[in-house]
Amino acid sequence: MMGKKKEKGTLIVLSGPSGVGKSTVIAELLSERKDIYFSVSFTTRQPRVGEEDGVNYNFVAREEFERMIANDELLEYAEYVHNYYGTSLRVIREKLDAGIDVLLDIEVQGAAKVRAKCADAVCIFIVPPSFEELSRRLHRRATDSEEVIQGRLQKAREEYREIPNYDYLVVNDKVSDAAAEIISILTAEGCRTKNRMNLVEGV
Numbered sequence: 400m401m402g403k404k405k406e407k408g409t410l411i412v413l414s415g416p417s418g419v420g421k422s423t424v425i426a427e428l429l430s431e432r433k434d435i436y437f438s439v440s441f442t443t444r445q446p447r448v449g450e451e452d453g454v455n456y457n458f459v460a461r462e463e464f465e466r467m468i469a470n471d472e473l474l475e476y477a478e479y480v481h482n483y484y485g486t487s488l489r490v491i492r493e494k495l496d497a498g499i500d501v502l503l504d505i506e507v508q509g510a511a512k513v514r515a516k517c518a519d520a521v522c523i524f525i526v527p528p529s530f531e532e533l534s535r536r537l538h539r540r541a542t543d544s545e546e547v548i549q550g551r552l553q554k555a556r557e558e559y560r561e562i563p564n565y566d567y568l569v570v571n572d573k574v575s576d577a578a579a580e581i582i583s584i585l586t587a588e589g590c591r592t593k594n595r596m597n598l599v600e601g602v
């Protein structure tokens with residue numbers, strides 16, 4: 400179909416409990432949909448092995464993060480397990496204004512703030528097939544103590560209470576299926592009349 404490029408990009412919010420496999424699903428999604436811009440968050444937590452500054456996160460000191468909060472530079476931010484995480488307002492605005500879809504991987508408090516500010520955001524929550532499976536996946540990582548794992552499972556239960564506020568629910572049983580479902584959601588969202596008025600003439 401010929402037509403002008405859409406005027407505004409779609410803001411896509413993805414949340415889900417620790418251990419659900421969100422990063423793997425996102426990697427698969429981005430390899431299929433290269434036109435989506437993944438928002439690299441700012442965080443005060445330490446990089447994990449293999450993580451790169453500017454790629455996985457922008458790693459900053461607490462003072463720098465607090466300066467960004469004071470200067471209103473963040474679309475949203477949250478404190479999660481003793482660290483700050485936040486999304487740069489400037490970068491997101493630039494991309495959306497250029498008609499580029501933007502993907503945010505954020506936890507539930509941040510997602511609530513985004514929903515309050517951007518009514519058009521498409522919010523997707525990813526769950527594991529079951530809590531037993533989530534527990535198995537967290538144990539399989541073998542990097543955390545039993546106490547930390549139990550903490551994450553408890554946090555997951557709290558996060559589940561926010562599910563009704565999301566537009567879509569995706570079960571990550573098989574990564575390729577979960578990514579395919581998200582692609583279908585985004586395809587359908589892209590077909591909404593309000594997102595397609597650039598394709599019709601004379602209105």
Ligand code: 5GP
Nearest residue numbers: 440441476477479484485486504505506509
């Ligand atoms: P992790 O430390 O495991 O990378 O991330 C912990 C949690 O922080 C995840 O649920 C992730 O989605 C969330 N997170 C990552 N970036 C942001 C952000 O910019 N804002 C908010 N609110 N949460 C984020």
